[in-house]
Amino acid sequence: MNRIVVLAEKPSVGRDLARVLNCSKKGNGYLEGDKYIVTWALGHLVTLADPEVYDQKYKEWKIETLPMLPSQLKLVVIKQSGKQFNIVKKLMNQKDVGQIVIATDAGREGELVARWIIEKANVNKPIKRLWISSVTDKAIKDGFINLKNGKEYDNLYASAAARAEADWLVGINATRALTCKYNAQLSCGRVQTPTLVMIAKREEEIKNFKPRTFYGITAAANNIKLVWQERQTKDIRTFDKDLCDKVLMNINNEKTAEVIDVSKVHKKRSAPQLYDLTELQRDANKIYEFSAKETSSIMQRLYENHKVLTYPRTDSRYIPTDIVDTLKDRIKACGYGPYAATASKVLTKPIRPNKSFVDNSKVSDHHAIIPTEQPVSLSNLSDGERKIFDLVVKRFLAALYPPFEYQQTTIKAEIGRELFIARGRTVINPGWKEVYENNFEDEDAKEELSEQILPDINKKDFLKISDIIQTKGETRPPAPFDEGSLLSAMENPVKYMAGENKDLIKTIGETGGLGTVATRADIIEKLFNSFLIEKKGKHIFITSKGRQLLELVPDDLKSPALTAQWEQKL
Template sequence: MKLVIAEKSSVAQSLAAVIGATTRKDGYLEGNGWLVSWCVGHLAGLADADVYNPNYAKWRYDDLPILPEHWQMVVGKDKKKQFAVLKQLMNAPNVTEVVNACDAGREGELIFRSVYELAGCTKPMKRLWISSMEDSAIREGFANLRPSADYDGLRDAALCRAKADWLVGINATRLFSVLYHRTLNIGRVMSPTLALIVQREAEINTFQPVPFYTVTLELPGFSASGERMADKAAAEQLKAACQGADVTVKKVERRDKSEKPPALYDLTTLQRDANRLLGYTAQQTLDYLQNLYEKKLCTYPRTDSRYLTSDMAEGLPVLVNLVANAMPFRKGIAISCDAGAVINDKKVTDHHAVIPTCNLQNADLPGLPVGEKAVLELVAQRLLCAVADPHTYAETAVTVECAGTEFTAKGKTVKRPGWLALDAAYRAGLKSTEPDKEAEEKSLPELTEGQNLPLSGTAVKEGKTTPPKHFTEDTLLSAMETAGKADMPEDAERKGLGTPATRAGILEKLVSTGFLERKKSKKTVQLMPSHDAVSLITVLPEQLQSPLLTAEWEHRLSEIERGELSPEDFMAGISAMLQELVETYQVIKGTEYLFSPPREVVGKCPRCCGDVAELQKGFFCQNESCKFVIWKNSKWWAAKKKQPTKAVVAALLKDGRARVTGLYSEKTGKTYDATVVLEDDGQYVGFKLEFDRQEGGKR
């Protein structure tokens, strides 16, 4: 038997259906010589710090930096059952080979290898590497299984990425949290991303608008504008000079121009357009696209390529025709297919661009969830545009002279709409269409050099320079993609902050940790840093907020993938940086009140000795990795018509017991006094009552 391990049960079922493993078992499928099981995402991950040393459960400066010599992987508590299934299958005597069918990317490789090694498996490995969940792609993938050793570099890079994130997250978060007496989440990619946003807000806040003035001439069929002027009086003087002066056509230039179709989508450009046009967050777009991939309607989502491979050229016209017939917005628009515009083997890395699949033909598109349908239509629209004819037009630039000053005007005449006809038809169907990138230029009348024109009016238009715009997810994703790019080597394969697969998760973590807020302004949602975010970037040293350093790490990870850099050298650099950070960083003077006022500490957590503070709904341990909480409205307290007060919780935390008066009895309907005893098993917080002994031995 051969064992296939997918990342999710839904993917496993699709694979099993194609290779004939149709008999359902507990945690796997079987049939036709195959066993097919799944991982439930990250079954195993790097162990928490306290696994290496129980003392690390407490956050202490003296323990830093924490640099494990021998890394340990652990299985998540809620995933042990499925791990047991996989371990049993991997080590079953009748299993001769194990096929890694997890997602074909860095994280998928890590998910499989972690389980393989934790299970102690030594069976030969093969790799299923596909970019589509179509039946034909699955069959072809199984017919051409690749040696697992081909992906050792990918595994090494994935493990280095996970270890680097662990080291920076654990050490930097604890260091700054302890020094500044707040929980300050710091991440290898998260912090430089936050720095981009904070820097943008600083630029906006310090921006001083500068007024400028433009003189315009109203001429037959068009208007011409002069250059911007800083002095209003000078502009008014020019306007007065033009009134009654001759206007002469000095120069007429006509050029035929062409605008190439846009390239196909990679994940980041799709997320950007989905944010701008549909209002979806990067995470929503990724989730919708992942669902479409599993439904066999789109190709692999986590790609950084915008081209297709040459072996796809032959079938492309058929796919384009199918997509065109399925999309309502292209009715009445002729479809063309220039395959050469989207085929480039050299620009395809692990996966080609995101495109729809031929399964679109028989799919119930109206029955899809709204988000999935919208993302599918966006992907389809881009495919049709990318292979369409160029947009061609004639541009006319005219220079006229009046009162010794030159004024200019531009006009545009469309010769062939090309791909822009499809783009305009698609946008017309959107509920809230964004304005075109540039206002449609009107055509100019026929003009000849030396011609005199009658002047019908003059005006001075006042404007102001505008500040940089607040980041949206669209513009932030673009900034993340290009951060540090100018200083990176020309041949750097990966540039910027994070990867297409990780950027959405980084943004969501910044929001969930309270460093970033989504604020709606008109039709756009802006990303705004919180007060604590600005404070954090103020105290963080350059190496933890530099986009260049993190972009360089991404470049090195791609070198590890290709076998050009050893994992040991990469990890040694990370460890050395953290060692130096802990030894040299000094608290910045005058920052005591930089962060939000600290919550009042009620007592010490019985689990981790962290601070317990009162929040609206209960008393929470402030150590983020600890889940200890005493809820104010738990069933136990609600039944006694009481809420734990600060004084009661303080006593419970200090002595494990607290005297409480006026507890309600459901039996008698009366109140009574008793001692509440805290019972905490490390996972759940509970309480019991103790009563005073009365005279005569009665209670």
């Protein structure tokens, strides 16, 4: 009873674990050594039974047989992977095996994969949990030294099973009801349907949008662009054309602008936060037009095969204090080639962790995505892998750099009795922007008043006006969703919960919105594959089939509130 079965999620991870644990003897579907037997699932080996397992009458899709509400949902072995399940079951039930180590992915879905197998195999032996954020040899060794008690993850398993069972009950009953009633193949669910609603609502917003014309005034003086500002509201544009015409008429003959104030403010901006999966998916979509699913797949390879990045399915953008001591090794591992100069600059000084990226309270299951201590040869990475690796490494190095520092100068001048302003910036220390070669679009790029290079100007100076013109533009509708903006809406769907209970709105905000970091890409992919949404260029639109579904589906399934209610109860 002294041998231990280690259950990995995939054969590739199983082989890595076996190598570290000195399990070199090959068996059929496993590797063994003196102490450990390493075996693996192939993703899920066990799943929830189809309706006809409960009663043959459910084999035919008929409205009279609904709702299907089994008193207890059953588990069945997936036919295609039945052979591997029997191997795992036999190993776990061997008399010389006294303990099981769950080494599936350290997350909700990984826990479910393992526990369903153990339950279906009818195994009742002590369970330990390998909980690691990277699959390097060092991480595996450290993980086995610090194995967790399996009971600590009972609640994680319970919540995963509850979601899976609830999704089965809602998805299968609602899909069959719609399909039978309307004689059309229609699929719905508690996450995919509210996501579809958000896309439809965005299209409706765009369709109903009525542009408004706004006006402004600019003056050119001493190579400076001065912008009119309404004194009371501080707005630099107005929808009142008569007001703008009146201001222009009053100042049109003015020849000078008097500088009434020059303020200089020293500002600091910290580096952007480390990546969680959703933020990485957003950036990869914005910069490279990768789909969310594509980014997830690339990240999985960089984590599992190349072992150069940490666990991908995380919703944290921080690292815990116990990772700080490993930062130097991680910098050295990625600090070569295009990253050599910036990495060596970080290593010349002591690393000072701060709350902007180190915070134990902001890390639950897994910390932010960062490089591991394992070096990589960039030539071994595909083009897509190289691009995702580059995003993560630069974000990681930037977090270790000092803040970006600059002096912001604001000039206020009077032309006649009207106020005009201009704003400029002088860089004091590029800080983390060096990592991006000063080519990083931050929030200032979105400000209405753009910054310019300002000459040396003092209060009471008079500037010679060369031109005064009226400007005009139109308000724009919101852009159609692309995958990046849709991920943001799924993460924070509060805007689409008008009229819902405040507690539910608060809950959905606290629990991370619709779906999880691990499932959002699959939900979007499922909507595409079900022909409920389509892509035109990079933008996402609802199809006629999607509109048909929303006309027929019950209101409860259209709102993120259902997910919020479930989260409250979990």
